[in-house]
Amino acid sequence: MTDTTTLESIRNTVESHDVVLFMKGTPLFPQCGFSSLVSRVLQHMGVEYHSVNVLEDMDVREGIKVYSDWPTIPQLYVKGEFIGGCDIVKEMFETGELKALLDDKGIEAA
Numbered sequence: 001m002t003d004t005t006t007l008e009s010i011r012n013t014v015e016s017h018d019v020v021l022f023m024k025g026t027p028l029f030p031q032c033g034f035s036s037l038v039s040r041v042l043q044h045m046g047v048e049y050h051s052v053n054v055l056e057d058m059d060v061r062e063g064i065k066v067y068s069d070w071p072t073i074p075q076l077y078v079k080g081e082f083i084g085g086c087d088i089v090k091e092m093f094e095t096g097e098l099k100a101l102l103d104d105k106g107i108e109a110a
């Protein structure tokens with residue numbers, strides 16, 4: 001069960017930072033290949049981002065799925081908007097769509 005406090009706290013997190021990655025582990029010590037890939041893409045692009053380790057909080061791990069109506073981790077948010085998980089981010093990176101989106105939102109990428 002996901003309560004409104006958890007959802008409000010998630011909303012606060014995604015609205016407090018331009019780029020937020022909900023992941024398993026941390027950028028330095030990712031705990032899953034899918035999370036690792038997305039954090040490496042962002043690092044490679046020189047994008048500053050806030051990361052949330054869902055393994056530290058079961059409420060967030062389950063709550064983020066309800067918040068976005070997306071069943072898995074990782075989850076990338078840009079300016080409060082859910083962008084996607086590993087497959088989507090990988091594809092958007094390869095096509096240049098991710099760079100275009102970040103440019104469009106005024107987020108600096110190298």
Ligand SMILES: N[C@@H](CCC(=O)N[C@@H](CS)C(=O)NCC(=O)O)C(=O)O
Pocket residue numbers: 024032034061071072073074084085086087088
């Ligand atoms: N195809 C997914 C891969 C991510 C995925 O399958 N995540 C699983 C395993 S890490 C997950 O979050 N399962 C639910 C959970 O662990 O809470 C994507 O594009 O992001």
Ligand code: FES
Pocket residue numbers: 024031032033034
């Ligand atoms: S933790 Fe096993 S696939 Fe992500």
